[in-house]
Amino acid sequence: MNDAVKSPKATANDLLAKVIKPAFAGNYPLPVPVNEFALDYTRQRFPSDPITEIKGADLPGFEGMLRPNKSRTKWQMVYSTANSSSGRIRFTQAHELGHYLLHRKLRDEFECNDADMVEWDAEEAGIEKEADEFAATFLMPTDDFRVQIAGVDASFDLLSHCADRYDASLTATMLKWVELAPKRAVVLAIRDDHVLWARSNRAALLSGAFLATRKLTIPVPAGSIMHSRNRKAQTDNSKTHASLWFRKEPADMPLTEISFVSDQYGITLGMLLLPEAEPQYWNQDREGADNGGLESTIELFERRGQPIVR
Numbered sequence: 001m002n003d004a005v006k007s008p009k010a011t012a013n014d015l016l017a018k019v020i021k022p023a024f025a026g027n028y029p030l031p032v033p034v035n036e037f038a039l040d041y042t043r044q045r046f047p048s049d050p051i052t053e054i055k056g057a058d059l060p061g062f063e064g065m066l067r068p069n070k071s072r073t074k075w076q077m078v079y080s081t082a083n084s085s086s087g088r089i090r091f092t093q094a095h096e097l098g099h100y101l102l103h104r105k106l107r108d109e110f111e112c113n114d115a116d117m118v119e120w121d122a123e124e125a126g127i128e129k130e131a132d133e134f135a136a137t138f139l140m141p142t143d144d145f146r147v148q149i150a151g152v153d154a155s156f157d158l159l160s161h162c163a164d165r166y167d168a169s170l171t172a173t174m175l176k177w178v179e180l181a182p183k184r185a186v187v188l189a190i191r192d193d194h195v196l197w198a199r200s201n202r203a204a205l206l207s208g209a210f211l212a213t214r215k216l217t218i219p220v221p222a223g224s225i226m227h228s229r230n231r232k233a234q235t236d237n238s239k240t241h242a243s244l245w246f247r248k249e250p251a252d253m254p255l256t257e258i259s260f261v262s263d264q265y266g267i268t269l270g271m272l273l274l275p276e277a278e279p280q281y282w283n284q285d286r287e288g289a290d291n292g293g294l295e296s297t298i299e300l301f302e303r304r305g306q307p308i309v310r
Contacts, residue, residue, distance in 0.1 A: 008130040011101060012137035015041075028141050031167035034090055038077065038097045049073055051100060054093065056081040064092040066099050066110040075100060087169040091135050098134030103127050140166045140176045149177060154185070154273055156235050156260050170260070174269060175199060184209055184274040186245075191267050193220045193228055207277040209246050221245060226259045226270045234261050242274055253277070 006014065019041065021028060035054050042050035052074045059065065059080040068075050077100075079092045092112070099110045112128065140162070148165065152158050154177065163173040174187045184204040188211065189196040195218040198211035211218050220227045224245070225238040237258045242249035249255075256273040 008098060008102060008134035009137045012098075012134050013142070015138065016141050028144055030144070030165060031090070032139055032141075034094050034097060034139065038093070038100070042075075042100065049075060049104075051075045051077055051097075053077070054079075056089075058082070062111055062113050063088075064096045064112050066096040066104075068104075068108065072108075075104070085169060087163055087167050087172070090139060090167055091169050091172050094135035094138050095131045097138070098131035099127065102130055102134065136168075136172055136176050136179075139168050140173070142180070145176060146180060149180065154181070154256075154258065154271060155237070156258060170262070170269060174271065178271070181273075183276050186211065186272040186274075188270050188272070189267050190220055190226055190270065194218060195220065196267065203276070204274065207274075208248055209242070209272075209274055209277075211245070225257050226268050231261065235259065245272055249274075249277075 015037075016028065016032075020032065020037065038051050038054060043052075049068065049072055054077045057078050057080070059078065059082070063080055063083070065078040066075060067078070077093060077096045079089050079096070083089050083092070095112060096110065099112075103110070106127070110127075112131070145162065145166075148162050149158060159170060159173050159177060162168070162177070163170050166173070168176075171189070178185045178187045178199060178201050181201050181203075184201065184207055186198055186200045186204050186209060188198040195211055195213050197213050198218075200210040204210060221244045222229075223240065224230065225232075225236050235258075237256060240255050240257060241251065242253040242255040243251060245255065254275065256271075258271040258273070260269045262269060
């Protein structure tokens with residue numbers, strides 16, 4: 001493979017297309033064998049400093065770690081045994097593999113906790129986001145994922161099917177789905193009736209449908225099925241008005257809420273699905289418009305604290 005610097009997604013896609021599929025007669029081995037691949041591929045491709053050990057350990061406060069020996073000739077990947085979800089463990093392992101492939105020349109050790117995924121500071125944002133993007137792409141091949149969701153309405157049955165197919169966490173599966181959603185969509189996580197984090201896809205962001213959780217404390221609307229007082233079942237869905245969540249939406253704009261309560265992790269995962277709408281930010285934001293149009297506008301929103309699923 002070419003040693004030129006590539007994006008996390010491009011790195012993962014290259015591995016899937018040029019290494020894994022040829023080794024399995026042109027098919028994806030699902031779930032993708034992340035541990036076996038990490039050990040075998042790094043031993044062959046990077047013999048001077050491969051990953052030689054992958055193990056579980058008690059890691060209070062951390063999801064995973066990647067660290068070398070003193071001579072930096074071997075790397076060890078460690079994941080937290082506090083996790084009972086195989087999908088969450090596999091995402092952590094793929095995340096650390098992403099650090100190895102993308103970032104091991106940048107620092108001596110990586111210690112990754114759950115907050116890294118949603119509360120990035122300026123320095124950590126880049127590498128943690130990149131490791132997440134690598135992991136999601138590597139574990140859930142995009143072409144196969146598109147086949148699974150094509151023509152199927154969003155639901156937790158669909159997402160659960162995908163999570164089982166790839167042995168991935170439900171959260172990672174939701175984020176992968178919203179990246180590929182054809183219409184406006186937002187995924188979010190809630191604890192104690194406040195939004196922990198939210199991710200808008202490109203269509204939603206450009207229409208103004210986003211929740212700026214990095215800068216604001218956002219309560220769950222009292223009328224939402226995701227509000228604890230309205231909880232009726234572990235999974236639920238409801239039709240409502242988009243203005244319940246996004247006050248600038250037209251009064252007659254509909255919105256579908258889909259809610260899943262995860263007792264194991266003490267959070268509610270949700271999706272907000274909206275019809276198509278004209279983008280509000282093509283020309284309104286001069287800083288974005290004057291510096292490259294769409295991509296600059298997206299980067300501008302990210303700098304202001306709103307992450308976007310690309």
